[in-house]
Amino acid sequence: MHWNSLEAFFAMGGYAFFVWSSLGVTLIAMVLEIWILQSQRKQLKLPRSTVSQDHGNV
Amino acid sequence: MQVNWFKYAAPANFFPLAGKIYPWFYVFAALLAVAGMYIGFFVAPTDFQQGEAYRIIFIHVPAAWMSMFLYLVMAFYASLGFIFNTRLSSMMARAIAPTGAMFTFLALWTGSMWGRPMWGAYWVWDARLTSELILFFLYIGFMALQAAIDDPRRGDKAGGVLALVGAINVPIIYFSVKWWNTLHQGSSINLTRAPSMASIMLWGMLLMALSFWMYSIAVILSRVQCVIAERERRAAWLQHIEPHTT
Numbered sequence: 560m561h562w563n564s565l566e567a568f569f570a571m572g573g574y575a576f577f578v579w580s581s582l583g584v585t586l587i588a589m590v591l592e593i594w595i596l597q598s599q600r601k602q603l604k605l606p607r608s609t610v611s612q613d614h615g616n617v
Numbered sequence: 618m619q620v621n622w623f624k625y626a627a628p629a630n631f632f633p634l635a636g637k638i639y640p641w642f643y644v645f646a647a648l649l650a651v652a653g654m655y656i657g658f659f660v661a662p663t664d665f666q667q668g669e670a671y672r673i674i675f676i677h678v679p680a681a682w683m684s685m686f687l688y689l690v691m692a693f694y695a696s697l698g699f700i701f702n703t704r705l706s707s708m709m710a711r712a713i714a715p716t717g718a719m720f721t722f723l724a725l726w727t728g729s730m731w732g733r734p735m736w737g738a739y740w741v742w743d744a745r746l747t748s749e750l751i752l753f754f755l756y757i758g759f760m761a762l763q764a765a766i767d768d769p770r771r772g773d774k775a776g777g778v779l780a781l782v783g784a785i786n787v788p789i790i791y792f793s794v795k796w797w798n799t800l801h802q803g804s805s806i807n808l809t810r811a812p813s814m815a816s817i818m819l820w821g822m823l824l825m826a827l828s829f830w831m832y833s834i835a836v837i838l839s840r841v842q843c844v845i846a847e848r849e850r851r852a853a854w855l856q857h858i859e860p861h862t863t
Binding site: 561562568571572573574577578580581582584585588589592593596599600603605606 | 636658659660661662663668669670672673676677680715716719722723726727730731733734832836839840842843846847
């Protein structure tokens, strides 16, 4: 493990804002995209995304 | 044995296949992201010049790669749509655009978050940054153009032309750091020589790139199902798909 403490990890050597906002915005963008897509699928009455065997069979 | 290469070019055949496999790519993406983030944030050492700020690389570079790669794939599908006049190719191009735009935005965003502490500016009009911004506008233009044309097949054609013409921008982005004197650094990974970075950092980056790749496949397959369902909703084969309640 590279970090001495939890505080050091969150501080990111003084670059916390830049590192965490990069990570945060990326996460938000991806969650948002999946969320929009899922509501679109719901609207079109497409099968929900679950990992299963009988999925999407016609 | 004769292989029918065009079997899955028919939306009716591709639709169930896409539905069956896309959730798995979310799983792969998540697993790879956990591994990549673990290496990137817990195993990889501090950079001797940039301190901890360099850790943005684990998102920035994979996002930038995906932004360019997805554009090429989109242009490839657009050209297939021209050559074979297959509906599905143009539908794939449509499904790729929003995700490509998202990764372009993320490359620009994380880049500016990296530029501020290292260069002292969120944005500079350097060749790499400007050409990446143009890529973002190309994606937006592609989506806007297709949304503006009511006839889907005409929209496919118009968008396809834009996607193909815009593809010239991708090599410009890639080679911009060589052709011009940019503030943006040159590539750390090259086909012709050994990578100029520590191998553990490289591993973190490659895992994240793979994760973004899997994520893109999942999202694009899921979206192409939406595009197919919307465009072919009056087709007989689609009437047989019952809404799952599981």
